[in-house]
Amino acid sequence: MGSEGRSWSGAAAMGGGVEGEAAIAAVVAPAPGDVPASGASVDIALPLPEMTPRIMRRKGSRESREGICKELVRGWSSLDSSRFSIETVSGGITNMLLKVSAEDGKGNKSSVTVRLYGPNTDLVIDRKRELQAIPHLSAAGFGAQLLGTFENGMVQSFIYARTLTPSDMKEPRIAAEIAKEIRRFHQVDIPGSKEPQLWDDIFKFMKKASILEFEDKEKQKRYETISFRKIQDEVKELKDLSDLLHAPLYFIDFEYGSYSYRGYDIANHFNEYAGYDCDYSLYPDKNSQYHFFRNYLQPDRPSEVQLQDLDALYVETNTYRLASHIYWALWALIQAKVSPIDFDYLGYFFLRYDEYKKQRESCLSLAESSLSALKNG
Numbered sequence: 001m002g003s004e005g006r007s008w009s010g011a012a013a014m015g016g017g018v019e020g021e022a023a024i025a026a027v028v029a030p031a032p033g034d035v036p037a038s039g040a041s042v043d044i045a046l047p048l049p050e051m052t053p054r055i056m057r058r059k060g061s062r063e064s065r066e067g068i069c070k071e072l073v074r075g076w077s078s079l080d081s082s083r084f085s086i087e088t089v090s091g092g093i094t095n096m097l098l099k100v101s102a103e104d105g106k107g108n109k110s111s112v113t114v115r116l117y118g119p120n121t122d123l124v125i126d127r128k129r130e131l132q133a134i135p136h137l138s139a140a141g142f143g144a145q146l147l148g149t150f151e152n153g154m155v156q157s158f159i160y161a162r163t164l165t166p167s168d169m170k171e172p173r174i175a176a177e178i179a180k181e182i183r184r185f186h187q188v189d190i191p192g193s194k195e196p197q198l199w200d201d202i203f204k205f206m207k208k209a210s211i212l213e214f215e216d217k218e219k220q221k222r223y224e225t226i227s228f229r230k231i232q233d234e235v236k237e238l239k240d241l242s243d244l245l246h247a248p249l250y251f252i253d254f255e256y257g258s259y260s261y262r263g264y265d266i267a268n269h270f271n272e273y274a275g276y277d278c279d280y281s282l283y284p285d286k287n288s289q290y291h292f293f294r295n296y297l298q299p300d301r302p303s304e305v306q307l308q309d310l311d312a313l314y315v316e317t318n319t320y321r322l323a324s325h326i327y328w329a330l331w332a333l334i335q336a337k338v339s340p341i342d343f344d345y346l347g348y349f350f351l352r353y354d355e356y357k358k359q360r361e362s363c364l365s366l367a368e369s370s371l372s373a374l375k376n377g
Contacts, residue, residue, distance in 0.1 A: 027110050027157055028074050029145035035135065036072050041151035044096050044116045045340050048086065055100060055114060056084040069100050072148025072155050073112055076102055093343045094118055094125070094335070099158060111158040113144060120338035123208055124201075124331055133190050140188045166275045166282050172291060175284075176302070179295035182269065186262065198260045198323065199239050205330035206232060212337045219336070219346055226333075226349075234360070235326060241367050242319050263316035266296070268324045270317070278351040280358075289314060315370040318363050325356035 030036065042054045056067035069084070070076050079102055089097035098114040117127070131149065134156075138145040144156035168174055210228040214220040242261075270289070273282045284292070293313045294302035329352035336345035 027112055027147065029138070029147055029157060030074070035146055036148045038068055038071050038148065038150040040068050040071070042068065042116055042153065044119060044152070048088065051098075052086055055086060055098070056081045068148075068150050068153075069102075069112065069114065069155060072150070074147075089113065093341055093345075094121055094339075095153070096341065112147060113156045113158045114153060115156060116153040118335070118339045118341060120334075123338065124205060124334055126197075129192070132192055136190050137185075137188055140185075142185055142188070166273045166279075169269075169273055170282070170284065170288065172288075175288065175292050176295040178269070179292045180299040182265065183296050183299055186265070190259070194259050196260050198264055198327070199235075202235055202323070202327055202330065205327070205334060206235065209330045209333040212333065214337065222346060222350075223333075226353075231326070231330075231353075238319070238322055238326070238364075241364065241371075242323065244371055245316050245319055245367060261316075261320060263313070264320035264323055266292070266313075266317045267321040271321065271324050278348075278355070280355050286314065289317065293317075311370075315366055319367045322356055322360060322363050325352045325359070329353040329356065 040054060042051055054068060056069055067081065070079065070081075083102050083104070085101050085103075087099050089099050095118055096116040098116065099111055100114055101109050101111040103109040117125075131146070131154070134143065134146045134154075137143055138157075144159055147155040147157060149155075164174070169178065206228065212223060214223055242263075245263075270284055271280075273284060274280045275282070290310050293310050294305045297305045297309055297313065329349045332345045332349040332352065335341075335343075336349065339345060
């Protein structure tokens with residue numbers, strides 16, 4: 001992606017010396033009801049050096065508005081902007097992620113993440129719902145802490161970690177730990193509606209994705225090969241089938257802040273084994289899935305999980321495997337039109353939709369066989 005690997009030093013950009021010495025305290029998250037908000041915004045299309053003044057304004061600048069981080073992060077308002085540095089964080093294809101660090105000249109440094117929403121991402125994400133969920137999830141130990149919000153983004157604590165690779169996720173010990181954490185994650189209670197949003201979101205995406213127009217003639221030509229009537233009929237069939245399968249238990253989708261189905265969340269995770277290259281041959285086999293399910297269903301006694309419970313979750317997960325592909329395929333079409341991030345969203349649509357078509361018959365057959373067996377006792 002085009003935004004990866006850039007960095008910008010406040011000292012180099014702003015010039016001049018330090019106006020006073022201010023000690024840097026550890027970044028402390030406010031209580032959920034006390035999260036500060038700013039009316040400022042940052043144009044995501046700007047080069048990083050031009051974004052910088054909106055994020056960290058030099059103390060004493062002729063501009064009266066403080067930078068977003070100095071305004072929102074506790075303990076940073078008195079720091080001179082020459083004490084800051086900014087770099088992009090790779091990996092985001094919905095938002096632009098920036099790491100902003102401040103140091104005191106003595107080797108002490110603290111960092112935060114600035115998440116800039118992609119333009120028009122409110123077409124696919126309910127930001128109000130997301131902001132409601134994040135403080136409760138972070139309080140339970142999941143994800144970054146919310147430090148502040150601004151017009152088109154948020155500031156969060158920076159997590160020092162590395163992204164798991166597909167080979168990491170397949171390692172049995174790590175897979176077991178992920179399963180246990182997902183189980184714990186699914187038990188977090190979020191205030192508000194408990195109604196799952198998955199199918200509403202998919203139909204919303206489909207409505208928006210079906211009326212796009214691309215200025216690029218080649219993109220438009222590829223787009224016009226898509227049959228939205230067929231996709232709509234297939235989604236309705238998949239929804240009707242899944243409604244017969246799932247238990248009445250809903251769980252929170254971390255990124256988009258809404259309740260969803262257990263099987264969908266796990267299927268989404270398994271699809272991530274394919275990585276950015278979308279190598280779906282890396283999707284876990286049945287034995288690997290059962291290992292995951294045992295640790296998810298009974299974290300303390302995985303060996304005691306009954307076969308019938310493993311079979312039920314296997315059917316549920318692999319039915320929602322199809323829903324995951326449809327969801328992200330339609331999401332990608334909308335992003336192909338509105339996102340300035342350098343990523344082949346249109347190509348990603350076809351990768352996900354082609355995998356959906358490849359897996360459709362076997363996944364539906366598995367679900368139908370399971371329902372038939374239940375019906376016949």
